[in-house]
Amino acid sequence: MKNRLLPFLLLLVILLSACGNNDTENATNPPEENSKSDTITYQSENGPVEVPANPKRVIVLGMYAGNVTALDVPIVGVDPWSKMNPRYKLEGIEEVTDESLEKIIELEPDLIIGLSTTKNIDKLKQIAPVVTFTYGQLDYLTQHLEIGKLLNKEAEAKAWIDDFKQRAQQAGEEIKAKIGEDATVSVIENFNKELYVFGDNFGRGTEILYQEMKLKMPEKVKETAQGNGYYSLSIEVLPEYAGDYLIVSKDEDTDTSFMGSETFKNIPAVKNNRTFVVNAKEFRYNDPILLEYQLDFFIKSFLGK
Template identity: 30%
Template sequence: MNHEIAEILIWDSVNIKVLDVRRREVNREEELNSYVLPTSGFIFTTGRVQLSLDDVPYETNRFSIFHGRKDTRLSILAGDDTIEYFIVLYRSGTQRSERVVQSPNESETNPFRKTYGFTPENPIFYLELLRRMHTRWQTGEPLDRFYVKGAFYQLVYEIYEVITSKKLGALQPDIVLMCQSYMKNHYLEVISIKTLADNLNISYSQLIRNFKKKTGQSPQEYLTGIKIESACDYLGKTNIPMKDIANSCGFYDEYHFSNLFKKHMGISPTKYRKKVTSTMKDTSIADKRDSSYNEEGYKNLINLTYEKGEITMKRKMKQHAAFAAALSLVLLMGGCSAPAGETNSQRETSVQQEQENNAEADTAETKVVETLKGDVEVPLNPQRIVIGFFQGDLLKLGIKPVGSSFNDDAVFEGELSDVTVVDPWGLDAEQVMSLEPDLIIWNNPDEYDTLSKIAPTVVMDYYSMTVDERVTFLGELVGRKERAETALKEFHDKVEAGIKTISDNGLQNETVILLENQAAGSLRAFGDNYGRGGELIYQYLGLKAPQRIIDEVIRVPETNFIDISYEALPQYSADFIFSDERIVELEDNTVWKSLQAVKEDRLIQTNSGMFWFSDITSMNAQLDFILENLLAAAK
């Protein structure tokens, strides 16, 4: 026996008493806020409505029917100028017959304990029936009350006819409203948009898309707006120091708070406080205690008692504070347990249906890539990338990141002057989150768990990959495969031309050493895979390193450089020396001046910033520098 038949048998075998038929017209200035159903009941709404049952929000655009069990918390907010709703309360009594077949799980088939909602195909029938029921109920006459009881059974019959025919338009919880409610109640915490999406069984890209469609903002912009509004309240009504306001409103620090505040409000927090307090001379800290900031308000609420406290009048609030029901931490972060009478399978089926409805759109906008941390779903065409190192590769692919590791003295420093610098060695999760990335590319697997809660994160072992492997991977990752192929072809053509130039000038058998001046008494010599031009000079152009460098660095696994004392320098002698700016400190060093390359003026001083990087943009610039200066020094 299926659940619907079992429920119908229960309805048929149990005495039902109608307790009340209520009708209200409310506008945008009113709401039914957290009304607790005293017993089971049906709720009927007309027009555009935001409604929540036990803090699970729904949004409907036409006539809708809901059922709530006893103690269900109900909130209704009008989306149109005026909406009409009915509440029909009833109580189930004793069983009249033995026809009911008990289910192994009675809660699954008890219709009085279930919570559900749907949109009927014929709303006029329900609306007219409910209006007649309400009119008759108001008289209090026995005959009219008897009419209402009969009409109630007709109502239940019509509802189950729709349910059993499978023609109902089942209402799904509004994912965006759920996220908004959670943010309003937990904005002081570190909120991961990626984790919210995961716990709601919705893809990250789908959540971002739905959120922007509904609110015109990204989730991170919306969250920042809540924090800014809270900060405005503190600035205008208290004398609390900026640092404490920053901490109290969920900002990383005072600097982060000040930057975001100015970005959103157009003026600094200090100027805002002066401007507001100049018109609020009587504001005090006591006022702040009496009207502390919380989700309802920043609070333009006027609590008036009306009809047993059911209706709360309120002034118009900002759009993002319109829906007042708070989603519990357990619901969002603890697995979304079903309410009594609703099985996990029913909730999973509901979510699965929503996912299937969006599957085609999702397929077109995301893909799965294999990474060091397993398969990761990423946007097909990411727009806001944060990358740690190798930002020059992205630039060559035509993508400017919103955040990257340092760019000091890089050939692309000017191009990325307005890009936020993130610390690749001291991760600031709040800073990364504030950039609202839709993709993070990182090299430290230990930070994956933190970053993946912010946005889809791809961990790459940059330094074990060749230029071709890395640029090809990045091109496929960000949807720029053809540009990656073009960039690599141009690079290799340039290398081939460089090899020919070296050969034409008889330099193919010359040796080159790469040095950096360190602390007094030593120099650092690099191999062929740690920047400083090593990849280009040794691997691509084919120039040779001194034999000691080959034996002690290049051929030694996981060794990228060695430190050499001044006294040992002659043992690493080379025809050409490439070194950083600090090499001038050795001008008076006797051993240094004795080196053949120094005596023959074959010392090439590089820009350490340019040569620190080994992305394809930097390597193209380095290749030009190497060839130009090598030929000049050889003359």
């Protein structure tokens, strides 16, 4: 009887031992479904959206191409305004709009980023996850942080923000020491035969000049442009809005004849060579790529570095 039980007992010991090893292996190696997911849930302004954890083919239908590019995330399609920006270096990237659905399908995006005003949202959602932002709802640095969260690169976005603020504020202290604490700066731009002056949150370098560097804007600009971020005016009244220093965001695609007028030439900032002319395409937005360029321009222009 003992001889018959021995093989059975040995088999039982082997089976129990195998089960124990499997339990140990399972404890140290979680099931595959519990491993890191290929997607994350981004809490957008319209609710949670499941997006790729590591997007590889992003389409930007708005003004955020510079934010995405700065975070080293591949873009396969951009809006026309971004495409024409020389600082983004988007050669070979397809130009698309919210109407070119067939082209967007061909590009096989895994994420689409747009503005709240983007058309055909429901159709775009059938192609890839869509996240939109309302322009101006977030300040310019928080906007970049949110895009960092969306692209699963929040740490990288936060590190850049902290470093940029420190450098811009330091440059502001040096500039104020040179031009005086009370010196004023205005930012103007020509567009569609109109002239505009800007507040502190509408691109064109205004966030750097006013928010970070704490340079002063003329009272007339503060009264009219701070609400909407900009104010339309005529060349005749431009001298009333011009500060001690004048930043001219020049759009070569529209009428620039105002710069040849006697009214413009007689503005003190122009007569005293305190006018800095920039390419409007390179100054229009406030993403990291353009902000870095704008900060460098201001340091060189004001400080001669």
